[in-house]
Amino acid sequence: MNRTAPWPHPKAFILDRDGTLISHVPYLHDPDKIVLLPGVRDGLLQAVSAGVKLFLHTNQSGVGRGYFTLEAVHACNRRLVELLDIGPAPFARICIASEAPDQSSRHRKPSPVFAEEVTREFGFRREELWYLGDRGSDLKTAHAAGTNGAGIATGLDDLTAELAEAGLAGAYPIFSRFDLAVKHILGTS
């Protein structure tokens, strides 16, 4: 491998789910509606073979709003794991922030608490962690936690504009496909 990346070898990806790994469906709660996005499986396989641990961090305010149950989120996550087909438990931890935006929440992005827990529990340095997501809130989390981050512009929203609004214009690289972000992070692009 020709390593050129000017950052420490990544140890962990903290992955957003909706709009990053799977197609964005508003308030998704039906496992049958889960569709992997292009490049996701390939990118995750590359990451895993490079020794990167995978974590999932997903805001699911539909639970707090009473639109669907936490069990429906678990069912969707199980379907995601099935579709990924990279092992029975690809994620070292899954963090579901189920609160609505107006409810108090320990883990709802952009809270850095999950990243802090991962850092402590696994002994990673913050710069060895990468947040990957399609929304400003994912990269605001990276910013709040002091981790690295990369945007995947697959969402319905304009990620570049969201970052600019958050005072983070140009702070994180943005890619059109998941596997391109992974290659960049691993220094293999």
Ligand SMILES: [Mg+2]
């Ligand atoms: Mg998302």
